[in-house]
Structures are given as C-alpha cells and as structure tokens.
Amino acid sequence: MHIISEQQVHSSLHFDGVISALRNGFKKPAGTPPRHVYSLNECDSNHDAFAVLPAWNDEVIAVKSFTYFPSNMTRGLKSLYSKIMLFDRTHGEPLGLIDGTSVTLWRTAGVSALASAYLSRSDSKHLVFFGSGNLALYMIEAHVSVRAINKVTLIARNKTKAKSLLLTLTSKFTHIQFCIGIADEATIASADIISCATGAHSPLFNGHWLKPGCHVDLIGNHHKDARECDTVTISCAKLFVDSKVNVLNEAGEVLLPIAEGAISQSHIIAELSEIHQLNFTRMAEDITVFKSVGMALSDLLIAQLVYRLVL
Incomplete structure (x- = not known):
C-alpha cells in the first residue's frame, strides 16, 4: 500500500485534469451512499465533527474520513484534517492512503468549476468571489480555467487575507484585473458569476440585485440553519446541487426556503452527475444556482487521479 502526501497531491494536479476527471467520472455508474457527519459535542456553540464518506466505481473503492475542529484556528492548527483510503x-x-485535505481543496474547486462550465453563460467575464480562506485561491483558479474571466472582485471580512490573496492572484494571472470590493448593489449587479466560499451564517448579498443570466456558486455552508444566499436568490433561480441527499440534509440555502414555503424539494432540477443526461441548455436570462456540500464520489475521482499520476 502506498502513502501519498499533501505535497505529492499538489504537485501532481492541475485543473484541466481535475475537471476532466470529474466530468468523465460523474457520467459512469457509481455507488454513492449518503455521507455521515457526526457531531462530537452537544453544545450548540460547538461545531466539532467527524465525517465518513464512502463511494465506489468499477475500479476502486474509497473511504474519506475527516475531522472538523473550527476552534483550532485560534490555536495555530488546521481546522480540518482528512485522509482517503x-x-x-x-x-x-x-491501494493507497492519500492526504484528503489537499484532495478536498482540488475537488471542491473542481466541482464548482465543472458546474460553472455547465451552468454559467459562456461569455461570462466578471467573477465576484466571497471569501479569503484556504479554498479561495483554488476556487478562483478553477473558475478562470473554464471561463474567459477578465475581472475578479474579492469580497472578504478579513482584509489582511484579502490583500494577500490579491497580491498572489495579481502575480499569477497577469491578464486578469483583480480588486477588493464590497457587496453593494453595483458590484452584485455587475457579476456574471458569484462564487461563495465563506463561513457566513446569513446571506452575503441581496438576491434582488442579481442580473439576468448570473450564475451563483455556493460551497461554504454546511449547516441547516445557515446560508450564504437569501430566499430570493434560490426561488428565482434554476437550482442544481452536487448531491440531493446531502443538500437536503445539511444546506440551509435550500432547507430554509423550503421551511418558509417559498420552494419545495422539486425546485432542485438535477444533481451535477445528471446534467449531461438532461442536455441542459440555459436561456440567456436564466439565473442559475449550484449548491455543493461535498460528496464522496468527487473525493474518489480525484484520489484515483492522484494515485494514477503519482504511481
């Protein structure tokens, strides 16, 4: 059995390969039972958790396990540790024990970018990105790999991190204009794609401000009673998800509008793995939303890709 490190994961991957592996892998039969997330503390203010995500296809079986301890950030430790068997x-x-934390960064960004390739307008130019955490650089790089983005507006609570991210992006993508902005009406109304990767518990922008044709990508929230977008955004959009079972168990972006009576479960048009079968064609004026909470099949596909590339 081979042990594959974080460094080996990062050095072996690029987003063209990651997105291709996800696109092809989602088209094939696979076993994808619901993931199980276990709370490790009964206190409402404590979100420590342990999760197990199994999946299999006709070549491999994968089990991803991860721990989530958000208070670790105050102790100089990572909030998430993960391994994939x-x-x-x-x-x-x-076959292998693969660093799951690094795989998670690549597969999360890759899944969002694949959804954008299916759902955003092909002429999208302006990306508004909420967040400045570990995922930010991966998310932005993935999104600009599938659309000819020429402007990225960064919006984040942590201004120090946002400025550091801005410098990194500016040096890496010299053909793209980067700026730090705020979530006002002018910014939101100018966005072709809005991608959210935050720990926010309340909506980040006003859904009434979205322009026709905008695509909204939501990956930060995993709580039933929290959300990165408002009910207006969800109810006016064509809604797609990575996993119906997981989203309807965890995602306040969908569960809260259902509880309010604004939508029903049938508002979800399809899972990401089903979009190619639908031959979905967006109308120019359609607002689309993709909500992702994570699924084991995407972990399997990228772990399998890393295994092949490293060995």
Whole structure:
C-alpha cells in the first residue's frame, strides 16, 4: 500500500485534469451512499465533527474520513484534517492512503468549476468571489480555467487575507484585473458569476440585485440553519446541487426556503452527475444556482487521479 502526501497531491494536479476527471467520472455508474457527519459535542456553540464518506466505481473503492475542529484556528492548527483510503474494486486490496485535505481543496474547486462550465453563460467575464480562506485561491483558479474571466472582485471580512490573496492572484494571472470590493448593489449587479466560499451564517448579498443570466456558486455552508444566499436568490433561480441527499440534509440555502414555503424539494432540477443526461441548455436570462456540500464520489475521482499520476 502506498502513502501519498499533501505535497505529492499538489504537485501532481492541475485543473484541466481535475475537471476532466470529474466530468468523465460523474457520467459512469457509481455507488454513492449518503455521507455521515457526526457531531462530537452537544453544545450548540460547538461545531466539532467527524465525517465518513464512502463511494465506489468499477475500479476502486474509497473511504474519506475527516475531522472538523473550527476552534483550532485560534490555536495555530488546521481546522480540518482528512485522509482517503483507496481499495481495488475487484479484490478489495488496499491501494493507497492519500492526504484528503489537499484532495478536498482540488475537488471542491473542481466541482464548482465543472458546474460553472455547465451552468454559467459562456461569455461570462466578471467573477465576484466571497471569501479569503484556504479554498479561495483554488476556487478562483478553477473558475478562470473554464471561463474567459477578465475581472475578479474579492469580497472578504478579513482584509489582511484579502490583500494577500490579491497580491498572489495579481502575480499569477497577469491578464486578469483583480480588486477588493464590497457587496453593494453595483458590484452584485455587475457579476456574471458569484462564487461563495465563506463561513457566513446569513446571506452575503441581496438576491434582488442579481442580473439576468448570473450564475451563483455556493460551497461554504454546511449547516441547516445557515446560508450564504437569501430566499430570493434560490426561488428565482434554476437550482442544481452536487448531491440531493446531502443538500437536503445539511444546506440551509435550500432547507430554509423550503421551511418558509417559498420552494419545495422539486425546485432542485438535477444533481451535477445528471446534467449531461438532461442536455441542459440555459436561456440567456436564466439565473442559475449550484449548491455543493461535498460528496464522496468527487473525493474518489480525484484520489484515483492522484494515485494514477503519482504511481
């Protein structure tokens, strides 16, 4: 059995390969039981958790396990630790133990970018990105790999992190204009794509400000009683998700509008793996939303890709 490190994951991957692996992998049959997230503390203010995500296809079986301790940030530790165990599908032989934290960064960004490739307007130019955490650089790089983005507006509570991210992006993508902005009506109304990767518990922008044709990408929230966008955004949009089971169990962006009576579960048009079968064609004026909470199949596909590339 091979042990594959964080450094090996990062050095082996690029987004063209990641998005291609996800696109092709989602088209094939796979076992995708619901993921299980276990709270480790009964106190409402404590979100420490442990999760297990199994999946399999005709080549491999994968089990991702991760711990989430948000208070670690105040102790100089990572808030999330993760490993992915990969087994041969035919005989069950253990193949590899792969760093899951790094795989999560790549697959999360890759899934959002694949959704954008299906759902955003092909002529999208302006990306508004909420967040400045570990995912930010990956998310932005993934999105600009599938659309000819020429302007990115960064919006974040942590101004120091936002400025550092701005410097990194400016030096890496010299053909794109980057700026730090605020979530006012002018900024939101000018966005072709809005991507949110935050820990926010309340909506980040006013859904009435969205222009026709905008695509909204939501990946930061995993709580039933929290959300990164308002009911207006969800109810006026064509809604897609990574996993219906997981979203309807965890995502306040969808659960709260359902509880309010604004939408029903049928408002979800399709999962990401189903979009290619629908031959979905967006109308120019359509507002689209993609909500992702994470699913084991995407972890499997990128862990499998890393295993092939490293070995």
